[in-house]
Amino acid sequence: MRPPSPSIPEKEFTYGALKQNIRLDGRIPLEMRSPTITFGPELGWVECALGKTRVIAYVEGKMVKPTPERPFEGIITIHSEISPMASSEYETGRPSEEEVTITRMLDKAIKRSDAVDKESLCISAGQRVWHIRLTVHFLTDGGNMLDCACLAGIIALRHFRRPEVEVIGEDEVIHSPLERAPVPLAIHHSPYCFTFAFFPDSETSPVLDPSQLEQRLSAGLMSIALNAQKEICVLQKLGGVPQDTDEILRLVKVAVAQAKDLSDLVDAKLREDWEWRRSKVEVI
């Protein structure tokens, strides 16, 4: 089923408003919806919301035999599927183009940019490694699911703790969390994704973090994944309205500033959660 297109008055009103740099939810064009981050009872369970868009990310780990090509590296897999739960326009079965884009982008931003140190996931070479599995559930589509999923994914990976494993001779001893404190994953850097939407009218300025309506009316998206160290991990503008290089570079600079803020926010949230958990431990 093709998504119902917005009605003509709705379309014209939105375009008209955007032309005057006004967005329907009151943001300025290059403003992001502030993310709401909720941690679950378990480590590695995060619910992340950008406005109405809600995503759950969950990380689990198990021990497996490594692939013969890479005996010293752990395995990371990312599972994401957009179910009809997010919005009635998604179907189960053949992945839609949007789903392919989101899955591939998550893969590139989190896995291929080496956010997690894979060698530290090795327990004994060629025998046992950790298999970290990140599952992303899309609960509601309020536009820009990609950024939300990417944010949730990276927070979940940073929040996750795996039990400590010791190799004594040939045997592996798994220490329960009650014996030894579980260890966090070795994270090299935290990429955050920012999506800009361009509109058919070249005078309308692009918007950051498009809402569902804006995304549907847009004529091209550009997603940038970068970390607080000003390194771009993924940048993709796959077709859409042609842009000047200067404009692209301007948006990259915007993303750089946003990444800094978001990184601070995520650090604070994680610290806050950790403090809270520690206080709980003391009570018990």
Added chain:
Amino acid sequence: MGSRIEILNEAGFRSDGRRQHELRDLNIDLSRHGEADGSALISHGLTQVLVSVHGPREAKMRSHTFHDRANINVEVTVASFSTGERRKRLRGDKRILEFAATIKATFEPVIRTSLYPRSQIDIYIQVLQQDGGTLQTCINGTTLALINAGIPMTDFVCAISGGVHSTSPMLDLTTLEENDIPHVTVAVMPKAKKVVLVTMETRLHVDRFEEILNLARDAGSILHREMKEAVLNRSISLVSTAGPAQLREKGEDDMNVDY
């Protein structure tokens, strides 16, 4: 893996003897292939791609038509012998789906689809050999095949890959270089000097990115000249055989028009 190979030596030469900003040989063959309305066989160095375009024609599935514009359908197949490591890619492979979606999105704003409501334009891409820059070759080949098919477009789309080795930018990377250094692919519309596509999948500092983006944009206009020359040469050879009759006919029809 490739760290044993020197990407750029002290004299400023790359592993295949090129300079930093030097592009590989570009070969273009625009002759007809079978029943396609337009086709192009293009190679950048050792990367070779065959593109054929069918259409605008009746859509195979009515659900895929739009009442106000033509639908563009892109299908990519990668020959299993195209890489050093022989492997079969299934049609449902997410990477290939993404690849096809990328090419579709690149050409959607460039092709004047509104002229052909309810029709479909099929673009079939066969990757024959891969030695880096597969996306760039596919995009350039598609541009040429579309032009060859006489499908109206606002401009050429010229794509080029670039990378940065420590601090020195390089253009038109081979597989060896792609494996080792951060790389971007940029597709430009040379007339407006605007960028249709930018994609980068490896970590790179913002300042370096700016440099390579501007360099790739300029390189795009060089490719444009090469592609334009190929298109014009092909057209001249066709018009020279078809030409006289065309003029005679025009002369008869337009007697009253003052030249």
Added chain:
Amino acid sequence: MISFTSFPTQPEDAYRTVRRYNDDEDDAMMDLDDENGPSSSKLTCPGETLTSSHDYMRGHGTYVDNDEVIASVTGTIERVNRLVTVRPVNSRYNPEIGDLVVGRIAEVQPRRWKVDANSRQDAILMLSSVNLPGGVQRRKLESDELQMRTFFEEGDLLVAEVQAFFADGAMSLHTRSLKYGKLRNGQLVIVPPVLVRRLKSHFLTLPCNVDIILALNGYIWVSKHIKQIEQEGELGFDAEAVYSNQNDRIDSSTRSAIARVANIIQILASHFIPLTDTLLLEAYEWTMEQDSDVKTLLQEDYGDALVAAVVSKE
């Protein structure tokens, strides 16, 4: 190898050609007013600025951006008074009312057939625009609707005329003339539509007992010659004969003549030479003079020789 930055001077590598580009662009506006007569057909390609939109109107194959008329296809620039058009070197068939087309039935739908005619969309042949059995022009009946497949079935070839266009640009055909209708006794050759130019008549008869229908959509029908008297003689209009799926008996000399003509058309098309009645006749005579076998025509050097011989005569 191509290089585009100027490097410090170095000895030229003898083994490869290096192209260098200067920064100055050769994007000067093409001057349409510079008239060298119609023989200087100028070529252009997408994205080339042709002229200013203040002085000229844009025609097919062009678009306007920033007050400039810009080409959108590769082809020759043509100007009629203030109208600038670009005629594409190669393109799909662009239908016009009155054009003769050959098509193949793609689908049978309620009260209409969909016909593949090598255009941007399938053409439509309404039941009301075909000759119905019974001869006289009459209203279509429900019984006609029920037996549409006895007239045209999927895969049938037919010759028709473009009657009108629908709102979405699809063409509507009609076969309401004894010249039009189902095709049999021959073979179809497909060539690029640009190679078929508008002629006085698109129904040709070669002296070798072969009829050719040069349809403007590039579908060419080569068939056994049917005598005029047989075609128009009976007023009674025999539905059996018109919608028959059976070929007449074709003797072997006609068969080889049909094959020869089909091969000639294919050779000319592969050399991108426009097809005209005189050209086809000359080519046919040339092959007969050479006393060649039909199948030798398809050898490449023979085709080149044919083209050279025929084009030199022009």
